Ligand code: HEC
Ligand code: HEC
Ligand code: HEC
């Protein structure tokens with residue numbers, strides 16, 4: 001019996017440590033700095049020139065805010081897909097500006113498809129279009145309401161909000 005308890009305790013300790021480690025790894029691999037180790041000259045450079053990097057409200061949207069789902073399972077799935085990026089990095093699939101441009105459309109379409117599948121939930125974490133209040137363009141609130149109720153999503157109309165549109 002003592003032995004069983006011993007192993008249960010060991011199991012719990014390893015389990016908790018493992019979860020903590022996973023969470024730490026997930027966090028570390030979601031920072032702007034981490035993404036920029038590979039994307040400094042392409043995606044990150046364009047992001048820095050966008051309103052999502054600097055704006056009059058001094059609110060910043062980082063890579064993960066738009067690209068990494070918050071829920072645990074979708075997050076893990078996205079990270080698993082990222083192993084393709086690590087492979088791609090060593091295979092040099094986007095290691096020159098020319099190769100990046102040639103692949104941009106395919107990558108953008110893959111990202112749009114991901115967002116289409118979840119109704120662009122990442123955008124809606126920050127933008128509450130039902131609360132839009134722009135006295136100078138008051139038609140925008142109604143326009144968004146109609147479009148979103150009609151099943152359109154942000155990226156149907158807004159492309160290239162952090163990078164050059166393909
Ligand atoms: C080890 C280098 C490396 C790191 C770190 C990295 N990427 Fe990438 N990324 C790549 C490569 C290479 C590709 C092209 C992969 C391919 O399609 O073959 C890519 C593609 C992408 C794409 C297009 C995905 C698609 O479905 O085609 C997105 C979006 C992206 N990266 C975002 C990020 C974000 C966000 C981070 C940080 C959480 C990040 N990347 C970190 C190398 C990297
Ligand atoms: C972390 C919060 C956050 C996320 C996530 C986010 N945004 Fe934004 N967005 C902002 C802020 C802050 C501004 C700057 C407001 C300004 O200056 O008008 C902005 C500005 C905009 C603008 C107007 C300025 C421009 O660049 O044309 C559009 C359109 C927009 N966002 C669309 C999107 C879309 C589409 C997504 C999802 C792909 C998204 N946003 C994700 C916070 C966010
Ligand atoms: C049917 C197309 C359409 C859809 C769908 C749409 N937008 Fe827009 N959006 C527009 C247009 C057009 C403008 C006005 C652009 C301008 O004034 O330059 C706009 C303006 C904005 C602005 C700036 C508002 C302002 O006061 O200037 C933000 C932020 C924005 N959209 C975010 C979003 C987000 C987030 C979504 C998804 C939840 C979304 N939009 C869905 C067409 C759309």
Ligand code: HEC
Nearest residue numbers: 035039043044052061062063066107108111159160162163
């Ligand atoms: C405001 C949301 C937002 C932020 C912040 C953002 N992205 Fe993106 N990203 C997108 C969207 C949406 C696309 C799909 C194509 C498009 O509309 O530009 C995209 C496309 C990409 C692509 C595919 C190539 C392309 O140009 O389409 C890569 C790679 C990428 N992002 C990496 C990053 C990295 C790395 C960061 C941080 C340095 C980042 N993104 C920050 C929304 C964002």
